[in-house]
Amino acid sequence: MKIQLAEHYGLCFGVRDAIAQAEELATRGPLTILGELVHNPVVRERLARHGVREGALDDRDSAQSTQVMITAHGASDKARGEWRNAGFGVADGTCPLVLQAHEKLRALVEQGFVPVVIGKRGHVEVNGLTGDFPDACIIESAEDLANLPTAARLGVISQTTQPSEKVLALVDAIRIARPASEVRFCDTVCQPTKNRQSALRKLIEECDTLVVVGGRNSNNTLQLVAAATVAGRAVHHVERAEELRPDWFRAARVVGITAGTSTLKETVATVRIRLEAIATELSLAAH
Numbered sequence: 205m206k207i208q209l210a211e212h213y214g215l216c217f218g219v220r221d222a223i224a225q226a227e228e229l230a231t232r233g234p235l236t237i238l239g240e241l242v243h244n245p246v247v248r249e250r251l252a253r254h255g256v257r258e259g260a261l262d263d264r265d266s267a268q269s270t271q272v273m274i275t276a277h278g279a280s281d282k283a284r285g286e287w288r289n290a291g292f293g294v295a296d297g298t299c300p301l302v303l304q305a306h307e308k309l310r311a312l313v314e315q316g317f318v319p320v321v322i323g324k325r326g327h328v329e330v331n332g333l334t335g336d337f338p339d340a341c342i343i344e345s346a347e348d349l350a351n352l353p354t355a356a357r358l359g360v361i362s363q364t365t366q367p368s369e370k371v372l373a374l375v376d377a378i379r380i381a382r383p384a385s386e387v388r389f390c391d392t393v394c395q396p397t398k399n400r401q402s403a404l405r406k407l408i409e410e411c412d413t414l415v416v417v418g419g420r421n422s423n424n425t426l427q428l429v430a431a432a433t434v435a436g437r438a439v440h441h442v443e444r445a446e447e448l449r450p451d452w453f454r455a456a457r458v459v460g461i462t463a464g465t466s467t468l469k470e471t472v473a474t475v476r477i478r479l480e481a482i483a484t485e486l487s488l489a490a491h
């Protein structure tokens with residue numbers, strides 16, 4: 205059994221910097237992060253060991269300190285302002301690429317476009333993007349096209365971690381559904397997500413089995429799992445090395461490893477070591 209690592213995988217710079225910011229803030233005093241800093245249990249446990257607590261962006265009573273921090277997924281200006289007005293110190297862990305998506309949406313609205321966001325309804329990043337624009341329309345799938353407003357100008361962006369192909373297909377579908385509207389699209393899928401998606405395509409070509417490492421509620425990890433499953437590969441989604449079972453790999457010849465953007469490189473390294481041990485075990489058992 206051969207093991208192959210994706211060309212691009214795991215922790216992106218946005219998550220890396222947000223973790224570093226939280227750990228640094230925690231050295232200065234109590235800190236509450238307003239949500240899961242990233243959707244990854246290993247990272248959350250590490251932050252908890254630094255004394256960082258978790259609260260909820262929409263619940264002022266959930267803060268266990270006067271210093272709070274917005275997660276890498278961002279928040280609306282309205283939500284930020286409400287915390288400041290309530291007397292909290294608000295540190296911002298929003299990824300610069302999420303901020304860029306906010307700026308692009310704001311610019312579209314200022315130019316008279318009705319805001320449309322392609323993304324997962326209820327996801328914290330999408331809530332943040334749409335929070336300042338009550339008339340924003342969220343398109344998660346083709347079924348939502350029926351909710352598109354009839355407007356002269358539609359300004360479309362997407363959640364940063366959506367698959368590019370899906371976003372482009374939905375933009376085409378929006379143009380078809382509203383032929384009389386001017387549809388302006390700003391591509392806000394982030395480069396680290398695009399890199400991981402294209403590295404996954406390569407891995408799918410080369411492997412019969414894939415291990416995807418990442419949080420069970422991490423959107424971009426689930427996208428990697430979905431893409432590999434649709435391609436017909438055997439896919440195993442794990443959060444950590446201990447979950448790997450030798451049984452899964454009895455028929456495997458080439459096993460690819462990839463990871464979501466909130467997965468620590470150390471976690472992927474331990475998964476690789478465990479897989480190598482499983483490969484040795486299976487090869488010894490076969491002889």
Ligand code: SF4
Pocket residue numbers: 216217218219276299300301302364365394395396397424465
């Ligand atoms: S996935 Fe992209 S947008 Fe999200 S934190 Fe990472 S770099 Fe930023």
